[in-house]
Amino acid sequence: MSSRTMPSHRLAIVEAVFINIIWASSFIFVKMALKDMGPLTIGGLRYFIGFLILLPFILKSKRRLSFSRAAWIQLFIIGISSYTVANSAMFWSLIYLPATTVSFMMGLNALLVFIGGVIWLKEIPNIKQSIGIIITMVGTGMFFSSGLKPGEPMGIIIMCLALLCFTIFGILGRNAARAQTVDTLSLTAIPLAIGGGMLLLIAIPIEGIPHASLQSWGLVIWLAAINTSLAYVLYNHSLQVLTAFEMNILLNLAPIGTAIMGWFLLNERLT
Numbered sequence: 001m002s003s004r005t006m007p008s009h010r011l012a013i014v015e016a017v018f019i020n021i022i023w024a025s026s027f028i029f030v031k032m033a034l035k036d037m038g039p040l041t042i043g044g045l046r047y048f049i050g051f052l053i054l055l056p057f058i059l060k061s062k063r064r065l066s067f068s069r070a071a072w073i074q075l076f077i078i079g080i081s082s083y084t085v086a087n088s089a090m091f092w093s094l095i096y097l098p099a100t101t102v103s104f105m106m107g108l109n110a111l112l113v114f115i116g117g118v119i120w121l122k123e124i125p126n127i128k129q130s131i132g133i134i135i136t137m138v139g140t141g142m143f144f145s146s147g148l149k150p151g152e153p154m155g156i157i158i159m160c161l162a163l164l165c166f167t168i169f170g171i172l173g174r175n176a177a178r179a180q181t182v183d184t185l186s187l188t189a190i191p192l193a194i195g196g197g198m199l200l201l202i203a204i205p206i207e208g209i210p211h212a213s214l215q216s217w218g219l220v221i222w223l224a225a226i227n228t229s230l231a232y233v234l235y236n237h238s239l240q241v242l243t244a245f246e247m248n249i250l251l252n253l254a255p256i257g258t259a260i261m262g263w264f265l266l267n268e269r270l271t
Contacts, residue, residue: 007240009241009242013250015234015235015237015238017253019235020250020251020254021257024255024257024258025227026227027099027102028099028258028261028262029227030219033212033223034091036213037210038210040091042220042223043087043196044196044203045210046220046227047083047196047224049196049225050196051192051197053225053228054188054229057189058186065186067186068181070181071181074175074182078169078187079193079195079196079198080194081172082169082195083191083195083196084194084196085161085165088199089161089165090159096154100255100259100262106251108163109163109248113167113171113244114245116171117171121243123174123244171244173187173235173244174243180240184233187236188233188236235247
């Protein structure tokens with residue numbers, strides 16, 4: 001797949017659905033790895049290793065990273081907002097919340113991206129898409145209608161920070177992919193290097209050198225290779241065609257997969 005190749009709308013949707021399947025497992029695997037590692041360490045390792053996996057492809061392609069100053073600033077903000085802040089906050093919230101709850105909260109991101117897309121990207125959803133976001137909001141409201149358990153409000157607050165930063169990531173990522181000011185591989189790898197590297201530098205002094213089981217290390221490597229390197233390349237590639245709002249609506253399918261996997265692997269029950 002050429003990083004400059006514009007996918008068809010159908011292919012972009014297929015890529016987004018495949019990403020859904022992959023990312024539905026992220027909440028489960030991170031929850032499992034939290035038994036041995038801190039949330040910041042998991043995030044830092046996942047994203048920086050993800051960058052290292054993509055690095056040989058960048059070197060092989062002999063790309064010149066001669067982007068404009070504005071593009072570099074955008075890449076820096078994407079890296080910090082998504083990988084240093086948003087994902088580490090999401091991992092941190094998993095200490096207080098079930099994986100399924102965090103996955104369902106991600107559905108609220110569609111509303112934030114809806115607003116941001118209209119204001120900054122001038123992408124106006126059609127009637128069907130607007131109905132879709134209403135259904136999403138109703139479903140999320142019903143999920144939380146039974147109230148919160150002790151300790152969960154802290155997780156909700158942390159997750160709200162993650163949602164805000166995920167919105168910035170979604171808007172800027174769509175803007176860069178749509179304009180094609182940065183190729184797909186660089187748009188994926190450079191923010192991973194910036195955000196993941198900074199998160200790892202923060203994690204080591206706070207959480208120390210990880211002494212984890214082989215299972216936890218295997219989970220982190222899987223998260224880096226499949227849920228990060230592969231998934232984010234496909235994500236940025238499909239964003240060349242899909243609007244930020246369309247992508248987030250499709251990503252709202254992830255909680256279904258998370259709920260099923262959480263039931264089997266973590267013994268989590270929906271009430």
